[in-house]
Amino acid sequence: xxxxxxxxxxxxxxxxxxxxxxxxxxxxxxxxDGRHHSKPPAGVLQKPNVGPGTPAASETxxxxxxxxxxxxxxxxxxxxxxDTYFRYLLTVPGDFVASLxxxxxxxxxxxGLGSCDQAGGNVxxxxxxxxxxxxxxxxxxxxxxxxxxSTTPCAVDYNPTALAYTNTQNSAQxxxxxxxxxxxxxxxxxxxxxxxxxxxxxSVSPAPGSPTFGDVQPGxxxxxxxxxxxxxxxxxxxxxxxxxxxxxxxxxEVAVFIAKALGLYWPN
Numbered sequence: 001x002x003x004x005x006x007x008x009x010x011x012x013x014x015x016x017x018x019x020x021x022x023x024x025x026x027x028x029x030x031x032x033d034g035r036h037h038s039k040p041p042a043g044v045l046q047k048p049n050v051g052p053g054t055p056a057a058s059e060t061x062x063x064x065x066x067x068x069x070x071x072x073x074x075x076x077x078x079x080x081x082x083d084t085y086f087r088y089l090l091t092v093p094g095d096f097v098a099s100l101x102x103x104x105x106x107x108x109x110x111x112g113l114g115s116c117d118q119a120g121g122n123v124x125x126x127x128x129x130x131x132x133x134x135x136x137x138x139x140x141x142x143x144x145x146x147x148x149x150s151t152t153p154c155a156v157d158y159n160p161t162a163l164a165y166t167n168t169q170n171s172a173q174x175x176x177x178x179x180x181x182x183x184x185x186x187x188x189x190x191x192x193x194x195x196x197x198x199x200x201x202x203s204v205s206p207a208p209g210s211p212t213f214g215d216v217q218p219g220x221x222x223x224x225x226x227x228x229x230x231x232x233x234x235x236x237x238x239x240x241x242x243x244x245x246x247x248x249x250x251x252x253e254v255a256v257f258i259a260k261a262l263g264l265y266w267p268n
Contacts, residue, residue: 035126035128035137035139035178036093036124036126036180036182040124040126040142040143040144041142041143041144041159042120042121042143042144042145042146042157043112043113043143043144043145043146043157043158043159043160044146044157044158044159044160045146045148045152045155045156045157046158047158048109048110048112048158048159048162048199049160049161049162058201059109059110059199059200059201060199060200060201060202061112061197061198061199061200062100062101062102062197062198062200063195063196063197063198064098064100064177064195064196064198065085065194065195066080066084066085066086066087066096066192066193066194066195067080067085068098069087069096069097069098069177069179069193070096070097070098071094071095071096071097072094072095072096072097072178073094073095076089076090076091076094077089077090077091078090078096079189081189081192084154084192084194086115086116086154086192086193086194087192087193088181088185088187088189088191088192088193089181089185089187090187091187092181092182092183092184092185092187093180093181093182093183093185094180094181095178095179095180095181096178096179096193097176097177097178097179098176098177098179098196099174099175099176099177100127100175100176100177100198101175102167102170102175102198102200103167103170103202104167104168104169104170105166105167105168105202105203105204105205106166106167106200106201106202106203107164107165107166107167107200107201107202107203108127108140108141108163108164108165108166108167108198108199108200109162109163109164109199109200109201110158110159110162110163110197110198110199111125111127111141111143111158111159111163111196111197111198111199112156112157112158112195112196112197112198112199113125113143113144113145113156113157113158113195113196113197114154114155114156114193114194114195114196114197115145115148115154115155115157115191115192115193115194116148116153116154116190116191116192116194117145117146117147117148117153117191118147118148118149118150118153118190119147119191120144120145120146120147120148121144121145121146121147121182121184122145122181122182122184122185122186122191123144123145123179123180123181123185123191123193124142124143124144124145124178124179124180124181124182125141125142125143125177125178125179125180125196126139126141126142126143126177126178126180127139127140127141127142127175127176127177127178127198128140128175128176128177128178129173129174129175129176130173130174130175130176131172131173132172132173132174133172137176140163140165140175141159141163141165143157143158143159144157145157154192154194156195156197166203167200177196179193179196181193204224204225204228205224205228205231206224207223207224207227207228208227208231211223211227212226212227212230212237212243213226213237213241213242213243214241214242215242215243215244215245216243216245220245222245226243226245229257229261232260232261233260234257234260234261235257235260
């Protein structure tokens with residue numbers, strides 16, 4: 001009798017494991033890894049309004065096009081539009097993924113989601129920060145396509161306000177882009193993914209706790225910028241442990257500063 005009970009318990013445990021395994025496989029197959037937000041903010045159909053102190057001319061736009069992404073689940077299928085190369089999944093839910101390469105110190109202000117989506121809410125773009133040790137990721141930006149309407153079905157959505165997120169480092173972590181089509185997304189080609197834009201500007205690294213030069217103290221207005229030049233190897237000061245911040249700079253010295261900062265010049 002006892003052996004029969006043990007046998008039944010073993011069968012129940014086996015069935016539970018099978019169900020859990022099947023659930024795990026299904027989640028992996030459809031890219032449902034818990035990363036998708038139930039109600040991400042919808043974008044706005046307009047060119048980004050650049051935040052205070054960040055004029056449009058200083059923004060750099062890094063774009064990931066539809067041909068630069070791949071399927072999270074290689075078992076799924078997608079179609080590329082023959083005219084635009086925009087892509088859409090044949091089974092949903094599902095994800096397109098890509099890596100995002102930005103320099104350390106880049107401040108992400110806006111994310112643009114290019115899609116063809118008349119009804120809205122059928123394409124979601126998310127940027128994640130993933131530590132290299134596999135620990136918990138964090139969400140940097142999450143944007144849902146808005147209703148474009150039939151007049152201009154293919155357009156770009158942007159987050160309405162600047163994110164002001166600083167990519168502090170590239171070592172031991174990576175930036176990842178996920179383009180998600182939810183279970184309600186049409187698979188007849190009426191909804192397509194085109195691109196993800198990342199609008200960013202460079203920033204100066206934080207100042208150290210103690211000064212490098214005796215004549216440039218933390219309270220000085222250019223302390224952070226001077227320390228950044230030192231850390232980057234652009235300047236070593238004027239000698240004697242000083243920077244000489246008020247001394248005139250020759251054209252030759254300017255040439256050295258600029259060439260070191262920009263890494264000039266390598267022939268083709």
